[in-house]
Structure formats: structure tokens, C-alpha cells
Amino acid sequence: MFEDVRDLYQEVILDRGRHPRHAQRLDAFDATAKGDNPMCGDRVQVWVKHNDQGAVSDVGFEARGCAISIASADLMAEAAIGHTATTLRKLSADFAQLVTSGDCPDCAGLETLQPLSGVSEFPSRVKCATLPWHALLSAIDAEPGHG
Amino acid sequence: MNDRMTHLDVALLRRDFPILSETIRGKPLVFLDSAASAQKPRAVIDAMVGAMEHQYANIHRGLHWMSERTTEAYEGTRDLTATLLGANSREEIVFTRNSTEAINLVAHSYGRGILKPGQAVLISEMEHHSNIVPWQMLRDAHGIELRVCPITDAGELDMAAYEGLLEDRKVGLVAITHMSNVLGTYTPAARLCALAHEYGAKILLDGSQAVVHRRVDVKSLDADFYVFTGHKLYGPTGIGVLWARAELLEAMPPFLGGGDMISSVSFEHSSWARIPHKFEAGTPAILEGIGLSAAIKYVNAVGFDAIAAHEQALVEHALARLSPIQGLSIIGHAQDRGGVISFTMEGAHAHDIATLLDRAGIAVRAGHHCAEPLMRRMGLDSTARASFALYTTQEEIDILADTLIRVREFFA
Numbered sequence: 001m002f003e004d005v006r007d008l009y010q011e012v013i014l015d016r017g018r019h020p021r022h023a024q025r026l027d028a029f030d031a032t033a034k035g036d037n038p039m040c041g042d043r044v045q046v047w048v049k050h051n052d053q054g055a056v057s058d059v060g061f062e063a064r065g066c067a068i069s070i071a072s073a074d075l076m077a078e079a080a081i082g083h084t085a086t087t088l089r090k091l092s093a094d095f096a097q098l099v100t101s102g103d104c105p106d107c108a109g110l111e112t113l114q115p116l117s118g119v120s121e122f123p124s125r126v127k128c129a130t131l132p133w134h135a136l137l138s139a140i141d142a143e144p145g146h147g
Numbered sequence: 148m149n150d151r152m153t154h155l156d157v158a159l160l161r162r163d164f165p166i167l168s169e170t171i172r173g174k175p176l177v178f179l180d181s182a183a184s185a186q187k188p189r190a191v192i193d194a195m196v197g198a199m200e201h202q203y204a205n206i207h208r209g210l211h212w213m214s215e216r217t218t219e220a221y222e223g224t225r226d227l228t229a230t231l232l233g234a235n236s237r238e239e240i241v242f243t244r245n246s247t248e249a250i251n252l253v254a255h256s257y258g259r260g261i262l263k264p265g266q267a268v269l270i271s272e273m274e275h276h277s278n279i280v281p282w283q284m285l286r287d288a289h290g291i292e293l294r295v296c297p298i299t300d301a302g303e304l305d306m307a308a309y310e311g312l313l314e315d316r317k318v319g320l321v322a323i324t325h326m327s328n329v330l331g332t333y334t335p336a337a338r339l340c341a342l343a344h345e346y347g348a349k350i351l352l353d354g355s356q357a358v359v360h361r362r363v364d365v366k367s368l369d370a371d372f373y374v375f376t377g378h379k380l381y382g383p384t385g386i387g388v389l390w391a392r393a394e395l396l397e398a399m400p401p402f403l404g405g406g407d408m409i410s411s412v413s414f415e416h417s418s419w420a421r422i423p424h425k426f427e428a429g430t431p432a433i434l435e436g437i438g439l440s441a442a443i444k445y446v447n448a449v450g451f452d453a454i455a456a457h458e459q460a461l462v463e464h465a466l467a468r469l470s471p472i473q474g475l476s477i478i479g480h481a482q483d484r485g486g487v488i489s490f491t492m493e494g495a496h497a498h499d500i501a502t503l504l505d506r507a508g509i510a511v512r513a514g515h516h517c518a519e520p521l522m523r524r525m526g527l528d529s530t531a532r533a534s535f536a537l538y539t540t541q542e543e544i545d546i547l548a549d550t551l552i553r554v555r556e557f558f559a
């Protein structure tokens with residue numbers, strides 16, 4: 001039973017959903033923002049820290065939501081490290097393509113996020129995966145000097 | 148008294164609902180989301196298609212055969228609805244788009260037209276957003292205080308608090324659900340009405356869920372307003388009902404302006420049509436009204452005693468099957484409850500549960516069920532909810548329970 005949901009709930013997703021590595025607020029941070037999905041009640045807050053070069057050096061989050069949204073936030077926290085605001089926007093757009101179409105042939109740097117590609121077969125769950133990214137971009141956009 | 152009064156031949160009834168023979172990814176559809184919207188019997192489908200094929204025109208305004216017959220069919224729904232609710236007269240039945248619009252009508256017309264700034268409206272912690280937001284809008288626009296009656300951990304109204312909130316006689320209107328769409332709780336409606344009246348308040352009952360599962364009699368409840376929505380009662384979307392005492396409707400100003408709701412119009416002045424037409428501006432949902440007629444005839448023929456007994460048995464069976472599942476918590480333990488069961492599962496979010504159940508062909512709802520304040524009260528973000536209808540079987544509940552055990556294993 002449930003063999004056909006293994007694409008969605010890959011081991012990585014189940015593991016990250018259960019034991020996220022980055023699910024904490026950062027003590028020192030440069031930006032934070034919340035995201036919520038009023039249709040389903042999912043909520044997330046993301047904290048971002050930068051290094052001197054303006055690249056993301058750490059991301060933490062607190063989320064209430066399903067396994068997909070928690071795993072997505074956790075993998076995002078890893079994928080975002082080392083990127084500037086500009087590349088993060090691109091990465092976020094590529095990720096959106098990955099989870100809506102299942103593929104992003106011309107994209108680079110999506111390896112960490114690849115386990116979420118199965119979401120594309122579950123249209124009602126796409127927004128669970130993209131919610132943390134919306135919060136991350138809001139945090140970055142709200143921050144002076146990183147707009 | 149025939150056999151149908153107490154016993155439903157569910158297998159036979161299911162044949163009346165064409166959609167129930169659909170399969171989902173090769174598995175039979177197990178539809179446990181009727182509280183969101185019920186499936187439609189053939190009789191409703193045929194009535195609407197038949198009207199479009201054979202007997203349709205605009206109503207209340209044509210002098211020709213088609214219009215007269217269509218008017219009769221549509222107005223026939225008003226008679227059936229009046230009888231369904233035990234209303235005094237057909238004039239007490241106002242058609243709206245849904246429950247939401249019916250509540251907004253009362254909030255707007257009774258709220259702004261009759262209630263005075265400084266008075267209060269009393270709702271409860273277990274209301275659907277549609278019985279919260281219109282009152283907040285009234286509060287902000289008209290200086291009405293909004294009071295909220297707490298519920299107990301079991302999911303029942305705190306009746307001592309209810310009376311306490313009425314005591315200063317500032318509450319002009321109570322607006323409370325007759326059955327919770329999340330907890331399944333039936334509220335003690337007759338007692339709520341009696342207490343409201345004792346302290347000089349009028350009372351609106353949101354019957355969106357309640358009217359589906361049991362016979363409702365607005366006179367024996369002694370309510371002032373009662374609302375429900377057609378699509379949950381096996382009827383079409385787009386038609387809802389407001390029942391109110393005739394003298395209240397007479398006193399209330401119109402809600403929407405336009406055609407059909409006037410008796411005469413000049414540029415200086417318009418005068419209003421008689422009730423209920425005063426509240427029905429514009430061409431109404433004619434086909435949906437005709438569909439609702441068929442739905443009411445259908446549930447009447449099945450019989451509310453039998454429906455109530457069948458669903459009560461389903462609820463008991465479901466509680467017995469679901470409660471022992473490890474990690475599963477049922478939300479709400481009211482003594483008096485209808486065919487709705489919300490639950491959570493340790494280690495599995497409601498959305499994940501719903502996605503897995505869906506893969507097994509089982510449709511449940513997951514989320515906050517348009518009752519965010521209630522979720523907060525229960526300390527939750529979301530629940531999964533299974534809800535039952537007259538066509539639900541014990542086998543379907545067994546499939547749900549067996550599958551939930553697998554869901555639990557999957558996420559453990």
C-alpha cells in the first residue's frame with residue numbers, strides 16, 4: 001500500500017519532515033519574515049544571516065505544517081547557503097518549476113532540492129513546498145541593502 | 148409506518164447517487180467529505196436537466212406558459228422548505244445563494260437596521276468563518292460589540308458562560324451553530340433559544356450541518372432566524388435558505404436592491420415588495436431552486452428518522468473503530484453529536500494523512516475547516532475530518548480505519 005506515494009514521500013522527505021536539521025530561530029540574524037497559507041493553515045517563519053560578502057551564511061526556520069513543507073524548509077536552509085539575493089531569486093524560480101513540472105532541465109544547483117520533484121504529481125501540495133521559499137524571499141526583500 | 152422509518156437500505160440508496168460508482172485510480176470512491184458538500188441523487192440531477200430541457204423561463208415576470216410553470220416550480224420549493232423547517236408560512240422563507248449569504252443578509256439588514264450601536268451580538272468559539280466575519284464587519288461598521296461564548300474541552304458550549312454573557316441584556320442577537328462542522332457537536336438549540344429570549348435577545352441558528360442529519364423544527368426550537376445551504380442537503384450549489392419569523396422580516400430593511408424586490412420604482416422613491424420578495428433582488432437561482440425541491444423531496448422520502456438512526460450508528464461505529472488506533476486523537480467528545488469526526492495523528496500532519504487516504508480512494512477534508520478560532524481554542528492548526536451522509540456505509544468506515552492504521556505505519 002502507498003507504493004505510488006513514494007515519489008512524494010521519499011525517505012529524505014520523511015526524514016527531514018520528522019527530524020529537520022535547521023528548525024530553529026537564529027540567535028543572530030540579518031532578516032526574518034513569515035509566510036502563511038491561509039487556505040490550509042500552514043505557517044513558517046524564516047531567519048537569515050549573511051556574511052560580509054552579502055551571501056547567506058545561515059538559515060533557520062520554525063514551521064507548523066505538513067511533512068512536505070517542513071522538509072522543503074529544511075532543504076531550502078541548506079540550498080540557500082552561499083547564495084546572494086539575486087541567485088536566491090533565480091533558485092527559488094527554478095525550484096518552483098521543479099515542483100510544478102517535475103523537472104528543470106536547464107537549472108543548476110538544485111541537487112539538494114531534487115527529492116521534492118515528486119510534489120509535481122500532487123498539484124494541491126505544490127504550495128506546501130513553495131511556502132518556505134516565499135518567506136525566504138520576503139525576508140531578503142525586506143532587508144535594507146539586499147533588495 | 149413503513150420499514151424505511153427506522154432502517155435504510157443503504158445499498159439501494161447508493162444507486163440513486165451516480166457519482167458513487169466512480170473509481171479513483173482504480174479504487175472505489177470512498178467519499179467521506181459530505182460535510183463540505185454532499186453528492187447529488189439522480190432525482191436532483193434530473194430535475195435540473197429536465198427543467199432546462201422542457202420547462203424553463205424567467206420567473207415572476209412572464210405572462211406566458213413557460214414562465215408561469217417555472218414560477219410554480221420555483222415557488223413550490225418555498226412551500227417545501229417551509230414544511231421542511233416547520234415554518235409558519237411560505238413568506239418566512241427567503242432564498243439566498245448559500246448559508247454565508249443568508250447570515251450576511253441578517254447581519255446587514257437586521258444588524259444595521261434594527262440593532263443599535265452599543266448592543267452586542269453573541270457568537271461562539273466553534274463557529275464557521277461565515278458566522279464570524281459578517282458580525283465582525285457589523286461590529287466595525289455599526290458600533291456593535293461582539294461577544295464570544297467559550298466551549299469546553301469536550302467541544303460543548305459552556306452554558307453557564309452563555310447565560311452569563313446574556314445577563315446584562317446588552318445582547319440583541321445570538322448567532323450560534325446548530326451543529327459544528329468540525330467537532331460534530333449538536334448544540335442544545337432549544338435551550339439556547341429559551342435563554343436568549345429570557346434575556347431579551349433574538350437568536351439565529353446556523354443549520355448548515357444540522358439540517359442534513361436530523362429533522363429541524365424552528366417552531367419547537369423557538370428560533371428567530373435559521374439558515375442552511377442547499378448543497379450540503381444533497382441539492383445544488385448556488386441556493387441557500389434564510390428562515391425568519393414574518394414579523395422580523397417585515398421590520399427589516401431590504402438587503403440588496405434591484406429587480407423583483409420592489410413594488411414600484413420612480414427616480415424619487417421606490418417601495419419594497421412584500422416579504423419574502425423584498426429580500427430577493429434580481430433573477431434568482433431558478434434551476435438551483437428546482438434542484439433543491441428535488442433534494443428536499445428526496446430526503447423526505449428517505450425519512451429523517453431513518454437518516455438520523457443510520458448516521459448515529461455510523462458515528463458510533465466510527466468512534467469505536469478510530470479511537471483505538473495508536474497515535475490517533477479524536478477532537479471533540481460532545482454527548483450529542485452528528486456525522487462529523489475530526490482527528491489528528493501523532494507524527495502525521497492532516498494534509499499528509501489526506502494525501503495518503505486519497506491514494507486509497509478515500510476523500511476526507513484536512514485543514515482548519517473555515518474555523519480558525521476553533522482550531523486555536525483546541526490548540527491545533529488543522530485536523531483531518533471524515534463526515535458521513537445517508538449513503539455512507541459501515542464498510543467505508545472500516546476501509547478508513549484500516550487505511551489509517553497503514554498511514555500511521557507509513558509515518559511512524
Ligand SMILES: Cc1ncc(COP(=O)(O)O)c(C=O)c1O
Nearest residue numbers: 245246247275277328355356376
Ligand atoms: C457550520 C457551517 N456554517 C456555514 C457554512 C457555509 O456554507 P456555505 O459555504 O454554503 O455558505 C458551512 C459550510 O461550509 C458550515 O459547515
